[in-house]
Amino acid sequence: MVLCTVPLGVLKKRTIRFEPELPGRKLAAIERMGFGLLNKVAMVFPHVFWGEDLDTFGCLSEHSNKRGEFFLFYGNHTVSGGAALIALVAGEAAQMFENSDPSMLLHRVLSVLRGIYNPKGVDVPDPIQTICTRWGGDPFSYGSYSHVRVQSSGNDYDILAENVGGRLFFAGEATTRQYPATMHGAFLSGLREASRILSANRSQQNNSRKSLPKNLGINNDTLIGLFKWPDLTFGNFSFISNPLTEDPNSMGIMRVTFDSCGDDLKEELENSFQRPLNLPLQLYTVLSREQAESLQLVTGGDDIKLSHLTRNLGLKLMGPSALVNFGSSLISTIASSRKGRGRNRVTSGKI
Structure with missing residues (x-):
């Protein structure tokens, strides 16, 4: 999804x-x-010159095509922890803002602020930091x-x-x-x-379960029975798939048996399943035949192969009950395809 x-x-x-x-x-x-388009000029000043109790004020231009330019100011000092002031630019002015030089924009916004406060005897200092947005030209917004x-x-x-x-x-x-x-x-x-x-x-999961014939009886015993004759085994890894197809992309099931493992791996598995795990342990994952064969070719011991399985292939291991719920359709397909056929066993890639 x-x-x-x-x-x-x-x-x-x-x-x-x-x-x-x-x-x-x-x-x-x-x-x-x-x-629509709304741009802003965010400014940080040395101090709050507009008044600690004032969080919003505005200014209307005499020119109609500039009515949206710096028409509203937000004082963010009560929430930002500093003397931050944000000037809004909307409408036609916001379009022109996109192609204007930042230094010119800063000059104009300071002119507006000084036009408001200088007549009141309030000095408007230069900002110590400014940012101009250009949302109209941003390819992740437009x-x-x-x-x-x-x-x-x-x-x-x-x-x-x-x-x-x-x-x-x-x-x-x-x-x-x-x-x-x-x-x-x-x-x-x-x-x-x-x-x-x-x-x-x-x-979708409920519909998938409902679509299975009632007489399939997919359960843990079915899974255990299928792995008595795996298509591929190497080390503590076993793989079964549909014998009726030779498509390398056809999906199958891999079982990993943990007779023993280091403390780090055991902790990682227990964190993944969010419960203590007792050894020996058998976990499963769903992967393609091609991925299973590539895993067999990975040099090194079972720990190296397991790391390749979970990190390089990005596959997650699950318990038998979770696999039956998640992959019941795949299990039934493999089980059905094996009925009435000889059970050839492949060990270490050799028939």
């Missing part, structure tokens, strides 16, 4: 290729919705916030929040019609999608 949290601006630019393509209704909603544009509606937020086939999920401020364009909206959408993914995963 995939959770997509990129901003709406990235989706509108179509810089991400989805295969297969997103549904038409979702593409139409992305096209209809608006994505803007700042979603909004309901003409011909769009709140329904488009719901459409953007829809998952695709129970596999591709979407979160972010543009997927919540209750709290769009907010940080808490984005956060809440993440919790929402975590719940949806968990629900979808459980549903």
Whole structure:
């Protein structure tokens, strides 16, 4: 499953290729919705000159095309631990802001601040640090916030929040019609999608179990019986797969037997399973035939092979009960394919 949290601006630019393509209704909603631009100049001053009790103030320009330039200031000194002041730039001014020289922008914002405070006898010092955002040109954003544009509606937020086939999920401020364009909206959408993914995963597992014929009787004994005649054995590793196919990408099951292990490995296994483990111990993983054969060729002892299995191949070991729940379909396929066939055993890669 995939959770997509990129901003709406990235989706509108179509810089991400989805295969297969997103549904038409979702593409139409992305096209209809608006994505606005809000830039900021964050400044840290030697002291709070605007007043300790003032956290917000504004200034309106006489020129209509500059109405959005430094029209609002946020004093963040109460939450940032320092004399931080943030100036907002919106609308047409935000577009021009993108291509302006930072030193010129700083000069203009200080002119606005000094125009407000110098007549009151308050000296505005030069900032000791400044940062200018350029969200419109950022390839990971292409803007700042979603909004309901003409011909769009709140329904488009719901459409953007829809998952695709129970596999591709979407979160972010543009997927919540209750709290769009907010940080808490984005956060809440993440919790929402975590719940949806968990629900979808459980549903898929239940459907997989229901699709199995009742008479298969897949259990731990079935697994133990299959490993009496492994396709491949080397050291403490055994591998079984479907004998009816020679496809190297066909999936099989590997068993790792731990007769003994060092304290570090035992601690790692116990942390993974979150419970004490008694030796001897047999753990399992699902991998392709090609991966099993490549593991056999790894030089070194069982510890080296185990490290290659978990770290290089990125596979996780599980107990027999977990494997039966997770891989019951694969186990039944291997068991069915072996019925009525000779049980050829392959040891150390030799028939």
